[in-house]
Amino acid sequence: MIILRPKKEFKAPIIAECISPDVFMGKSIDEVAKLKVYEGNKERTLGELFNFSYEKEPEDKIMIIGDVSKVRKIGFNMRKGEIEVKGDVGMHLGAEMKGGKITVFGSAGSWAGSAMSDGLIEVHGSAGDFLGAPLRGSTSGMSGGTIVVHSNVGDEAGAYMRDGSIRIHGSAGQFLGLRMRGGAILVLGDADSRAGAFMTGGRIVICGTLRSLLPAFTIEGVRPSIKVGPEKVSGPFYLFVGDLTEGGDGQLFVSKVRNPHLSPLVTKVMAGE
Amino acid sequence: MMMELLIKNGFVYDPINGIDGERVDIAIKDGRIVERVDERRAEIIDASGMIVMPGGVDLHSHIVGGKVNSGRLLRPEDHRKDYEVKTKVTRSGVGYSIPSTFTTGYRYSRMGYTTVMDPAIAPLKARHAHEELNDTPMIDKGFYPLLGDWWFVLEFIRDGKIEECAAHVAWLISSVKGYAIKLVNPGGLEAWGFGRNVDSIDDPVPYFNITPRDIIRGLCKVNQLLNLPHAIHIHTNNLGKPGNYTTTLDTMKCVEDLAIDDKPIAHVTHCQFNAFKGVNWKTLASGAPEIADYVNKHKHVTLDMGQIIFTDTTTMTADGPFQYILYKLTGNKWVNSDVETETSAGIVPIRYRRASYANAVQWSIGLELALLIKDTWKVYLTTDHPNGGPFTEYPRVIAWLMSRIARERTMKRLNKRAVAKMTLPSIDREYTFYEIAIATRAGPARSLGLKNKGHLGVGADADVAIYDVNPKEVNPSRQYKLVRRAFRRAAYTIKSGEVVVKNGEIVKSMMGDTIWCNIHVMPSLAEDVAKGLKKRFREYWTVEYDNYPIPEKYLSISYPMEIKAKV
Amino acid sequence: MSTSVVQSVTCPICGSFCDDLELTIEDGRITKVKNACAMGEAKFLYAPDLKHRWLKPMIRKDEELVEASLEEAVKKAAEVLAEASYPILYGWSSTCCEAIRVGIELAEEVGGVIDNTATVCHGPSLQAVQDVGLPICTLGQVRHRADVIVYWACNPWEAHPRHIERYTYFPDGRFQSSMWRRYLTRWGMLAQRKRILRALSTHPYIKAILPPLARYELSPELFVKGRKLIVIDVRRTRVAEAADYFIQVKPGEDYELLQALRALVRGIELEVDEVAGVPVKLLEEVVDVMISCDFGVIFFGLGLTMSRGKVRNVDLAIKLTEDLNDRSKWLIAPMRGHFNVTGANAVFTWQTGYPFAVDFSRGYPYYNPGETSVVDILLRGDSDAALVVASDPVAHFPKKAVEHLVKNPLVVIDPSKSATSLMADVVIPSAFVGIEAEGTAYRMDFVPLPLKKVVEPPAGLLSDEEILRMILHEVRKIKGVA
């Protein structure tokens, strides 16, 4: 295990896609210290920015101790091994990740797990916007793997998601599961409005309050409980289907108890049937 | 100070001068090919074991202007995977299917291309095209203004006033500094203004009381009256629709009687996209044999391939209604851009897939056209960049043209049902290097009427490409990969007498000319045109008459071709 | 006294970018402006006034801005930029494309982030385009063909005063005619009706001597024929008063309204009676108008791009427009603010592939709004120097962003004495482009037009382009590549 400690408080953004077990494996500390990173527009070596220490086991693990909230792309494209961060971490954590495990004892910036296809990211603090979502213009969202965030997340979590699962213990921002086609998102807290916008498949489960429901969703019924991955979450839940303007049949489960504001609509529609 | 250069010992392919792989030394001085230079003073390039050709000439590649730039804007995901880092001599930029301007210039130059024409610029946005051309280094360049749906053209043709029409076209081309007359889905784009289209060359254009046939014939006559160096450049009606090969034949036939001498008068562009047989996408088949048959029997038309490549690319044409259909077919993002009084445009990203029946058929059509048309001078290599694929994939097309084995290898991976129906497997023909030189430089240069381009005779512009492949040792049919690699990265590119590329890398950045036609009509006629336009300008456009023409000083290096019209 | 008249002058103010102004110049001063709106006229008459501008380059020494030579200021500016690890180069939408071209080259040379004002106005629109595309047209197309015009969350009467008159509701076109007369008649009748109603309410006995009220109802003719104007906004603006339909949407709920409209256009019945505070009945009526026209267009403004939902509001508005094309011809266009913000986006895009927020720190263009957009950079405190060209972020950015901006070395190139320039470490005053210097700019619909030089700049002031070239040259000298 290689342990990295930042030498100073960073100011300019640091792009360090080399911080990944795939890259570190088989390299000596000296070699790792020579890996190139960018600090703003200056090319640096990892060794100029971090102090290193080494422990024999486990071999394929990287530990970062300290605030790396300015350091971006940690674990980018990672396929195996483990990264553990004790502190906050910057944007694009585990972006395009294909395997392995990342744990953050702190918060993560935006685009964590962006377009990942396998592996596990667990963030014990909060995460920024675009959790698991692809970068602008791309429609290839998360296609596998798991993201767990213990606190809140920003807007557009799980956008363009095709498969895999996201579990949010806190609350989610607007446009949760935007243009989602598959996979599952579970929110234990509340969700801001526009959840499921443009969704055509997959499943979103909101155990708290949904600020407002989009007009292009229709009520399908009430379910006592719902399975999200291996886990059974008990409700009861309203089950809405949408986004109808996209001809979608995405499922949006919303806690019945926590969303009394939806009940008049539900009653009206169900009575009309 | 201009250097003298001497390219020694290369195998020269210079079809315009009938040189077919002979060892000839090429001498260069002051940016031109000369008889000889002083060997002691000149820089010597040893081209032993290499091919020497005139610099590549591309007569149809969407590289600049409003539409191309909207395509760039539309596709950050296209750029992210392909970028160029700044070097000491080059600017940074991005690819892939719609490269930024600097990158476009560098990439063409790296492949040994030295002249490129953009085929579709809305005249109202010509200034934009020039701004981008000023930022496109390494190549000589120009563009064709879109004229097939310009209200003035439609009205004058409707009223039978061909000479007035010609005079207005002359004004427009000279004002916006364009090079040739471009028609895209003539009549269809005006109809698209209200969301409609035309469906044959005889379908009347709404509100204008004329047909596409009238427009095509009218502009063909205008082209002759104006003595323009290039033929009319046509993207036919019904492009991209199954069964459209008959429209293409109709288009070619409808100007047959206008031909004088043996000079081609119509260039049907990216013919692959308009050589579809069948009644729908499931029954799509190749109409290439029929079209090739017609072209083999007639002298008044030329074509370019519009070959597709199996890749993720971006379609962009002025054909608004076609692009809308494509958007509906693919569900991909869609840009439409209609231009008042003149034209329209559309953009849709696309991925051509080997497994797709329709795409596999399309792939065969492009190659069949090139292989079934006997006279190579009539059909040129293009991908209708970026519609069929980015121009950086030309070497792949070269390999398919030169090697049956290369074609078979590709066919093995294609949709089986499509392959079973293709004519292509039965075609043995393989292009020679000489024919490749025709299809990629001599032919297009001749078609464009660029007398100093596309050849290496004395007096020609010193635009030269040298490729590291030995025609005496390499058999392109079997070693097509070597050929492909050589054409991807020129060993040397020489532009205007200077070495700008070595071993596929830019060693010197430079600016090429912007080539345009300055057409002179009779002064009295020109005066009438100006007077009439001044009066009616505000009725037609939302900009002022004074602000429409582009002053010559706007072009970073202006190269006007002075043309005396018959009117 | 020498008097001359310059015609077809473009107006370097708003995105309408009118090009039909006529200026009278007397003794090197603009004395009369014809055809412009009040905003345009004021700019030409008063902006060049020396009172509001710096006339000499200034450098901050011991907390004070003091006069400096141009060479000194350029050198200082170049040092600031060349030494920085993560400089930002911001502004650009109120200068010409020629200057922007040099600006991008400079950003590339110093490895900085270059961003234009779209980042705080229509950046979300550009991002939406990157997600779903954009069916758009030039403004003349609207003038000639549009029979339904929608202004969504914008107030052209104030922000683009001549937009309606030149391009949409009031001009004559080939297939559509001006609604000016109808507008006047309707106003007249409405006013008359109001008067009578008032009279009736105050003096009930007058009723006896007046013809029945129905006589003063607006003739249905006035609504049926010709162009229709639909206005959607959170408040009843002046343009809303002129509209055939006005939809007042609850603040922050444009997204819901858009989705409801889209559902109706696609023939999906809504299960609610009201969306975003608007009765579904009214929406159904408006959708009927929208799908039965020959040519419709939606113009949208900052009320859509900067309110809750931002990118996604525009994303959905574009999807709605795309769907409307199944029924009729429909296009959509952003109401761009500064006269050349569109040009800035265009030049950025052709040189780098991206329309704004371009990061050159690794030697190639990288774009990711939210990460590479200047406001976000400032809020995170990533940057360590800034160049601001023809823009006033100190007056417009969030407070925390401004704090970081002015904490670090700041270079300003601007023709006027902006709030930002007062906080700068180096100020290089420039000539007003479009008045004292020429160039190119793009109208909001991507139509490029020339900016004219009609009077001489004050002695010693150069154009933005020239100043930037000098800085670039100086930077290259410092880096040893000149």
Ligand code: SF4
């Ligand atoms: S509308 Fe805009 S561009 Fe036109 S005159 Fe007024 S300020 Fe100038």
Ligand SMILES: [Zn+2]
């Ligand atoms: Zn084309």
